[in-house]
Amino acid sequence: MMTENNKPILEVKGLKTHFFTKRGVSKAVDGIDFSLHKGETLGIVGESGCGKSITSLSILRLIPSPPGKIAGGQVLFKGKDLVTMSEDEMRRVRGNEISMIFQEPMTSLNPVLPVGEQIAEALRMHQNMGRKAAWEKSVEMLKLVGIPSPEKRAKQEPFQLSGGMRQRVMIAMALACTPEVLIADEPTTALDVTIQAQILELIKDLQNRLGMGVIMITHDLGVVAETCDTVAVMYAGNIIEHAPTEKIFANPRHPYTQGLLDSLPKIHEDQEELQTIEGSVPSPYNMPAGCRFASRCPHQQPICHEKQPELIEQNDGVKVRCWMYTDQWTAKMVKEEAVK
Amino acid sequence: MQAAADKKVLLEVEHLKQYFPVKTDSLFKPKAYVQAVDDISFKLYEGETLSIVGESGCGKSTTGRAILRLDEPTDGKVYYSGTDILGLNKKDMRKLRGDLQVIFQDPFASLNPRQTVKQILNEAMAIQEVVEKSKRMDRMQELLGYVGLPQEALDRYPHEFSGGQRQRIGIARALAVNPKLIICDEAVSALDVSVQAQVLNLLKKLQKQFGLTFLFISHDLSVVRHISDRVMVMYLGKVVEIADKKDLFDTPLHPYTRALLSSIPVPNPELKRERIILKGDVPSPINPPKGCRFHTRCPFATEKCKTEEPALRELDTNHMVSCHYAENFK
Incomplete structure (x- = not known):
């Protein structure tokens, strides 16, 4: 349920959360932007260590500090910046206007x-x-x-x-x-599938009744497909693709999103071998200068290793952080074709 | 899959029971037991992958542990190549453990953090005496090649590896002793999807290469669909359905299997399915419901289900189900 007419209830702009440790600075979340409207469900997906949970903790300022610190950016909730708010004011927001559900209920x-x-x-x-x-x-x-x-x-x-x-x-x-915003951090990961189905149904039902905005953080692409209106895919501290759910699953743009979807075992079809993504995630202490996925990317070009691409909105509203969808790429590819 | 008759049975489990005593409130009350696995029987054929699926507490891991005698079963028989392994003494059992290997969910908890990969692999080979001392180094290098780890890995410790790599070490250790049967207990559940795909591909490749038999325990039905030949569904310590993979996923006959399959979120927003949402939680295995154990949550339960326990019966070729009304779901 996207409601375009009204202003977003929560806006995250250029949020950076870094951890200052003995080993150096870990850039767990490194400049992310998204917004959430009333009644909308936004999914944040990614593999372990991509910064999805740190993002949610940063919104509520629950980052252990030190070593963690919000190093930049804004979190605007109904126009007010949560990052610079006093602890007293923050306490009034937390659990009251913005609430959170954690993965393991026993420990929380x-x-x-x-x-x-x-x-x-x-x-x-x-x-x-x-x-x-x-x-x-x-x-x-x-x-x-x-x-x-x-x-x-x-x-x-x-x-x-x-x-x-x-x-x-x-x-x-x-x-x-x-609350007006509910952040659900892996709310069903610790549960069995039949119970998971009950809980997801419950969240959806309550959202319809109470009209809150929901941020659903999960690694399970199935949960995303069934509950979210829009999806932000994170990789190594960045959002690399952000699009309406149908579009991401029907036509993933970023090579990482494509790889992620291909590596899922499909329940409705048989395949001999699963697709994999070669290589591994770069260390958060030592991020490459260029695109963070470049070294694993099947389409990598010199430019990918030199400069990090921006998250750019395409004609159909899909935002993607990849050189392949920029003018530079098209011009270069055309030239290469000509040389051949 | 060929017909069952011309395949060799590698492992046969008969009426296996595993009860764990629990503390009772009073000394004078009768002792209570968790009936983790209650009278299950199945066969495992050579070279196949049989998966056990079910929700937490259904007894799938307990079954795996009981077969390996990691927990001594309460009752029943486990035949491996014709010998009853529950009757073996310690020495013979240890010898047999070379044939039966296991890969656990958490590769960090199951590898000794103070041993290098070399020591880990060496120890496995030394205990089973499968390779002469002088040839062990070559064998270790060969093993690392099979599981796709670099040769330098030998001198490193488990904490220096990522989750997927640690799971590869666990697989190398299992392979070190030339096993015939590997029990994979949630072997890929802790891994991210892209890494999970790598490990699943590796397991499939090794199975072909060495003619291994897998007993694959998992709660993830998409993974099970990918890796198995046959699937066994458990609920509260009982087998509710066993069938060839295709039959089980295409025509599930037990109401629980149907609900389980419909509960899985599918990564395809276009696909709108009818979902069967079960009410309530799984009952306690200390005092399981009388009759059919699923009757408390079953949308089709009748009076008969509350009193009479359904037997596991063969409804189609190789398709066993324990439900009084399974015919109605065909």
Whole structure:
């Protein structure tokens, strides 16, 4: 559901998150831009270490500091810059206007507090609710996310719940204050497929009812295809392609996106051998000067190793960071053809 | 796949049970058991890949561990080339372990961090006495070649490698002793898709090259579809369906298999499928439901399902299913 008419609710501009360690500077996130509208689901995909989780933590300023630091850029939430906001103001945004669901609910819930109490705590802090009202609302939230006998479950501690139920509690907690943006960082990766289907359905349903913008961070391209409106593909700290979901799957532009989709085993067809991407990701401590994918790219040219391409919007709205889709490339290729 | 009759059975599991005792609240209450694997039987033919799929807690890993006697099974028989391996003494079992190798999910946890790759491979060969001491160096170099690692790797430690490379070391170690059967327990689950593709290709290549038999344990159905010849679906310690890969994916006969297949997110937004969303969670294996174990979540459950346990029966050639009403799904 893209709504073009209104202004984006969240805008990330040139965000850079670097880690200053003994080994040097790790450029985990190195200049990314995207925006999110009300009711939209944006998928951020990429393989481990590409910076997708660091991006989400940076938005909420949850980067461990030191060694981490937001080294540049802006995160505009309803026009206000979260990067320069005071810690007090930030606390009012976090969990209230922008919420987050993490991958492993067991480590992100308090293990010795009844789950209902944990949801109520957020309500008391952010919404100034009284103890009783907060508890009632918390039971209501548990009911909303589909937990059977919520009154009983609210009094239980996290270890007494199954993995799927814990994830539901996390979602209930994240949604208790009706946030405008929900960041879901691998919300179903730790769950079984039948439970995953339940949780994804739940997030979609709640989004339709509450109209929030969702950022879905995942490595699972299947989850992206089924839940997201637009997708940003990350590689080595950059967004290398950003497009509406149908377009990315029907016609991936960037050689990395193409390689990623080709390397998936397909459930509906048989193939003898899977496509692979040769080589490995460059070290975040020592990024190449040119395109970060150049050394693994089947189409690499000298220019790819010299200068990093920009993320450029094509005629049909697909944004791609690759020299192949620029004027320089076309001119050069034409010349090469002529020489031949 | 050829017909079952003219294939050689490499491994046969009969009525395998694996119960783990759990702590009870009181000394006087009867002891409780997790019925992780409850009376399963299947055959593994030479040179094939049989996959076990199912959700967490269904007993797929426990089955693999019980076959290797990493956990001593509670009851049942496991025949390997005709001998019952559960009856073997320690010494004979150790000898047999050369034939039965395993690759685990987390290659970092299963490689000794204080040993170099050379020591890791050397130890495997020394224990099984497969290669003479003088020829071991050549053999190690050969092994690295098979799994696509550079020769310099021999003097390095596991932490110096990436996840995919570590998994290759694990594969090299398994190959070092000339195994016949390799149990891959979630062997590619921890890897990124592009690396996963490399390791899957490698496993397929090695299977052809050395005529290996794989028991491939995984929760990822797309991977299973890619690598298997036959697939076995487990739910709560029971086998619910076994079939040739094509039959299982094209015409699943058990309601659980159907729900499982429909739950997988498919990386193709154009494809809109009918999705069967199961209600609720998997029941506890300490006190599994009576009758059919799936009846609490099955959309088609009847009174009969609540009381009578369905037997695993052959409905089509090589297509076994345990559901009272499987005919209706044909």
